[in-house]
Amino acid sequence: MKFEIVRDELLDALNDVMKAISSKVAIPILTGIKIEVNENGMSMTGSDSDITIRTFIPVERDGKELIKISEQGSIVLQARVFSEIIRKLPTNEVKINVTDGLLTLIHSGKSEFKLIGSNPDEYPILPEVKDEHSFSLPADLMKSIIRETVFAVSQQETRPILTGVHWTVEEGKLSCVATDSHRLARKLASPENMPTIPFSFVIPGKSLQELNKILPDSDSPVKIIIAEQQVLFKTDHVLFYSRLLEGNYPDTSRLIPTESKTSVTVNGRALLQSIDRASLLAKEDRNNIVRFSTEDKMIEISSNSPEIGKVEELVEAIQITGEELKISFSAKYMMDALRAIDGQDIEIQFTGAMRPFILKSADDDSILQLILPVRTY
Template sequence: MKFEIMRDHLLAGLNDVMKAVSSKTTVPILTGIKIDVSNEGVSLTGSDQDITIQTFIPAEENGEQIMTITTTGSIVLQARMFNEIVRKLPTNDVEIEVTNGFATYIRSGKSEFHLIGQDAVEYPQLPEISADQQFTIPADLLKSIIRETVFAVATSESRPVLTGVNWHIQEDELICVATDSHRLARRKTKLEQLPTGVSNVVIPGKSLNELNKILEDSTNPVQIVMTNQQVLFKANNMLFFSRLLEGNYPDTSRLIPENYQTNVILDGKSLLQAIDRASLLAREDRNNVVRFETLEENMIEVSSNSPEIGKVQEQIQVESLEGETLKISFSAKYMMEALKAIDGQDVIIQFTGAMRPFILRSVHDDAILQLILPVRTY
């Protein structure tokens, strides 16, 4: 195997696949990156068994020659070392050659590295996924869906299924739900040509966070294929496989109240900033709890009290305040993350009492719903 490639294109591909490589893997060959060279270009694959990322660098793109292929072949090279070497090569022209056995030479300018590779046959095969159940979603919409839900997954492994986001297809709607049992984030999206086969999967939060990083600059549509064990995201020249979490995701629809005693409409940004200020004191207290109280004449009060440090109170004018008077306490962190997901729009907060879950939605759009359980302090 022998080819020459422009270093910046090789680095861009390595940046993506390195996100899937873990030093903690129990399968030694997975500490490496698989390089496949064909006449069409070079494929790089990285995996930690949970996530597999493959990126393809074409030999030619938009009339520009990116590489020259002398002989095709495959090799697995130690990922961290190969990545560091490519990053520090002196010129943009890189030659990679595999000779007898798995001896690999990396040359650039007057610099030459010799690495001992591994047989690519030992590297796990990518799963075969039938594309007839795929659907398409714009990259910016997919990034929004991830941002608006993934923060609410559980971080504790005590209920592994809650460390993922439940993607559920219902007729022409994709419903994405995350909960850690103290709060819930739900995003609904209407899409065309949704598949009828697999309609309910739980994607690990870690996988979605890594996918989000890779899609950072992408504007192209992303194709998604869901099976019973894997989900595949296809974008540009990249394949992103993630295993799914096993177990039944709880039915969260019954957690969402149907009747409300107090409705407040206000500017989400103002509330976020007030809670941020109140949490300066709340943070010093181990629970990070902020109090919220309705007052007369369309006013609310946000306050926090730390016995050792002091207290803070702030009154906010709201657009509308209907229903019963209310005093409620909640986690400042949860409330701020919910408001950030709704992203500075006017929000409606609907309460069913001081110790019942309450919900937040955008006034203009009910696609995003956030639910938070209060904290008992009164």
């Protein structure tokens, strides 16, 4: 295998592939990246068994030559070492030449590295994903779905199914739900050309977080192909495979209240900043509790820690209807929910001091956050 490549292009593709590389893998060869060169261009594959990422660099793009191929072939190189070498090469021209079986020469400017590669035939083959169910979403919608849901997945492996986001396609609509039993995040969307046959699947939260780093900030389409145990996300030059979580996701629809006794409309950013300040004096334990009470069109945010001190702050509400209320909740959960709704005017609907309450944008019904209160009053 022998070729020349533009370093910047190689580095961009390498940065994507490295997101699938882990030092904690059962198969030693998976600490490496598989490089393949043919007449069409160069592909690189990285995997940790749960996630597999494959990038492709064409021979030319928009009339500009990116790769000059002298000899086709393939090799597996140690991912961390190869990545650091490419990152620190002195020029934008890189020559890679595999000689004597597995010895790989990397040449740039006056620098030359010699790496000992591994047999590419020992690298696991890509998962086979048959087109059982597929649809496309714009990349920017995908990123907002991930941002507005994935933070609410469970971090505990005691119920593995809750470490993922539940995607459901029904009647041409997409619903994405995450919950850790203490809070819930839901995003609804109605993209074009959705399948008419209903189906659902659960994608690990960690996979979605890595996918989010790769997706472009544009409306370019991402094709999503679902098979029995795998999902494949396809963009122009990246294939992102993830395993799916097995098991039945709990029915979360019954958790969402359909009526409320108290409704508060408030500027989301102002409320977020107030709760952030109050959390400074909240106890540094798991709950990090802040109190919230409604009186005379004002919201009182307070927190009390006997060892540290007390804080009280008033936030002006846009509107408060229904019964007066005092309720306590985790500051962290509330701030995560407010950040997901992202500074818009929000509506908070309460059904009682010890009942789950929901937050949603005052202008957009597609985002819903639910939080369970904490008993302190």
